[in-house]
Amino acid sequence: xxxxxxxxxxxxxxxxxxxxxxxxxxxxxxxxxxxxxxxxxxxxxxxxxxxxxxxxxxxxxxxxxxxxxxxxxxxxxxxxxxxxxxxxxxxxxxxxxxxxxxxxxxxxxxxxxxxxxxxxxxxxxxxxxxxxxxxxxxxxxxxxxxxxxxxxxxxxxxxxxxxxxxxxxxxxxxxxxxxxxxxxxxxxxxxxxxxxxxxxxxxxxxxxxxxxxxxxxxxxxxxxxxxxxxxxxxxxxxxxxxxxxxxxxxxxxxxxxxxxxxxxxxxxxxxxxxxxxxxxxxxxxxxxxxxx
Numbered sequence: 001x002x003x004x005x006x007x008x009x010x011x012x013x014x015x016x017x018x019x020x021x022x023x024x025x026x027x028x029x030x031x032x033x034x035x036x037x038x039x040x041x042x043x044x045x046x047x048x049x050x051x052x053x054x055x056x057x058x059x060x061x062x063x064x065x066x067x068x069x070x071x072x073x074x075x076x077x078x079x080x081x082x083x084x085x086x087x088x089x090x091x092x093x094x095x096x097x098x099x100x101x102x103x104x105x106x107x108x109x110x111x112x113x114x115x116x117x118x119x120x121x122x123x124x125x126x127x128x129x130x131x132x133x134x135x136x137x138x139x140x141x142x143x144x145x146x147x148x149x150x151x152x153x154x155x156x157x158x159x160x161x162x163x164x165x166x167x168x169x170x171x172x173x174x175x176x177x178x179x180x181x182x183x184x185x186x187x188x189x190x191x192x193x194x195x196x197x198x199x200x201x202x203x204x205x206x207x208x209x210x211x212x213x214x215x216x217x218x219x220x221x222x223x224x225x226x227x228x229x230x231x232x233x234x235x236x237x238x239x240x241x242x243x244x245x246x247x248x249x250x251x252x253x254x255x256x257x258x259x260x261x262x263x264x265x266x267x268x269x270x271x272x273x274x275x276x277x278x279x280x281x282x283x284x285x286x287x288x289x290x291x292x
Contacts, residue, residue: 024254025049025092027084029075029132030102031068032059034201035151035243039099039250044068046251051088054102075102075128076120085135094143097254098136100129101151103169105207107231108214109224110164117214118165125169130176137189146189149253150177151246154197154269158276158284161292162211162220162227181261192253193262196246197269204235227292241266 026043030036031052037060040052044067052060053073060070071087074080088095103125106117133148140146155163156170174193181191208228215224234240249263264270276284 023047023049024096025051025088025094026097026099026254027051027053027088027095027136028099028101029053029073030151031063031070032056034203035196035199035246035250036099036101037063038243038247039101040068041066042247042251043254046255048254049092051084053084073102073132075132076123078131081128081132081135085132085139089139095136095139095146096143097147097149098133099149099151099250099254100132102128103151105163105166105203105210106214107163107166107207107211107228109162109218109220112214112218112220112224113165114214117210121165121169122172125166126172126176129173133180137184140189141187144188146184146187147254147259148177148180148184148189148191149194149250150191151194151196151250152177154195154264154266154272156193156195157273159288161289162215162224163207166207190259191261192259194246194249194253195262195264195269196241197264197266197272198235198240199243199246199266200235200240201243204231208232230292239267 026048028036028040028043028050031040032054036052036054040050040060041063044050044063050067051069051071052063053071054060055072055074057070057072060068064070071084072080073084085095104121106113106121129150150173152173153170155167156174159167177191177193184191208231211224211228211231215221245265249265253259253263264273279287
């Protein structure tokens with residue numbers, strides 16, 4: 001009986017420790033739609049204090065009812081990043097978790113994509129992420145703890161056909177995340193990467209539209225039209241995963257005491273990384289071009 005009572009008490013303690021979560025102050029970018037919107041909603045419903053930030057802040061308004069605080073943010077504008085961080089700090093006194101989710105995909109052959117478009121993609125996917133992170137870090141360092149969660153892509157581990165500029169930004173996010181994790185560990189700040197595979201969002205349609213537009217009238221036009229059609233087909237078909245798998249990974253990265261450094265999630269993520277690591281490079285290139 002004593003053993004049973006002890007087991008019950010111990011079991012109750014373990015359950016309490018697992019499900020109890022101290023509310024964290026969380027700033028999540030790209031919260032106006034897709035994975036960011038769903039993650040902001042789920043985190044708020046768990047009891048966290050969530051600030052959802054995006055350029056189209058009106059799209060976050062429906063989440064006010066579940067406790068999300070909408071903020072207007074342009075990650076490419078340093079003043080906008082400063083204002084958002086000051087707002088959260090002014091109201092809460094801290095930021096426990098930053099989820100860098102803002103980003104977009106623009107496909108096209110390296111020589112077809114304009115310099116302005118390539119620069120803009122880096123401004124949003126890379127420099128915007130870094131700018132906001134730099135604004136948040138001093139406050140995390142003062143508290144001696146914090147967590148940066150960067151939503152990258154399996155596209156930061158391998159390259160698909162006619163997506164060079166997009167993949168360059170995601171490879172950069174991988175490198176920056178690894179560097180930040182080493183630099184910030186001594187200050188109690190952890191850095192986590194979420195690497196989605198094929199996910200049903202608006203992203204592939206935007207990427208495919210950019211691909212067709214950038215190649216129009218050029219030497220890649222025929223292959224670009226075919227590739228764009230295949231991209232839409234893959235992401236609209238039964239292969240692609242629902243955004244909920246990414247949201248689940250974000251929730252885990254926020255809530256667990258010691259998160260993984262990387263979460264590969266969604267269709268094709270694990271398989272793509274595995275085959276990229278074991279196949280000869282030219283064989284992998286051939287397969288990717290045939291798929292796309």
